[in-house]
Amino acid sequence: xxxxITTKHHISLSEMIDKNYSFSSSQYRDLNIKNDNFLYVRDxxxxxxxxxxxxxxxxxxxxxxxxxxxxxxxxxxxxxxxxPEITSETAIPIIPSNFKKMDLKKGDVIISKDSNIxxxxxxxxxxxxxxxxxxLYKLPTDKYKYYLLAMIKHDIFREQLDFIVxxxxxxxxxxx
Numbered sequence: 021x022x023x024x025i026t027t028k029h030h031i032s033l034s035e036m037i038d039k040n041y042s043f044s045s046s047q048y049r050d051l052n053i054k055n056d057n058f059l060y061v062r063d064x065x066x067x068x069x070x071x072x073x074x075x076x077x078x079x080x081x082x083x084x085x086x087x088x089x090x091x092x093x094x095x096x097x098x099x100x101x102x103x104p105e106i107t108s109e110t111a112i113p114i115i116p117s118n119f120k121k122m123d124l125k126k127g128d129v130i131i132s133k134d135s136n137i138x139x140x141x142x143x144x145x146x147x148x149x150x151x152x153x154x155x156l157y158k159l160p161t162d163k164y165k166y167y168l169l170a171m172i173k174h175d176i177f178r179e180q181l182d183f184i185v186x187x188x189x190x191x192x193x194x195x196x
Contacts (some may be wrong), residue, residue, distance in 0.1 A: 073160060087116060088116060090112060091114045094154050098141065103143075120151045126146050128151065128158050129169060130157070130159070133157060
């Protein structure tokens with residue numbers, strides 16, 4: 021996969037200005053795809069992402085031992101699965117009054133923007149009493165969702181993310 025990624029040897033002043041004078045070599049890597057017929061993830065979305073597509077942090081103070089409502093964490097999205105892994109560590113029972121209705125339905129595509137960045141799943145059933153953490157987006161996809169899912173799970177996409185997302189000291193955050 022690394023044959024698609026190159027590092028420039030000469031950096032221009034205009035590139036440095038565009039990158040806000042970043043001296044990080046990772047900011048100047050390029051993805052060279054010899055195919056002009058490609059799409060971005062945003063091209064698969066039925067509309068631009070909204071704040072309402074992003075989950076919400078309820079805080080550990082909302083965690084309780086048992087509940088009818090759950091908080092889905094990024095750990096539920098794993099590289100080896102196309103479906104969310106629902107366990108006691110990935111779906112935390114929360115106080116129902118702190119629950120945000122997200123209307124999670126069968127076929128919804130969920131992606132992580134923090135922690136395990138770019139990890140993605142598709143819901144195999146409705147999850148009416150589950151909400152997403154603030155690190156998860158419900159992507160507004162109407163068609164080609166299985167193609168999008170497979171593309172994002174592929175190593176080439178992971179390699180692109182690795183050099184697009186800034187490196188953090190402890191955790192990485194991809195914003196939108």
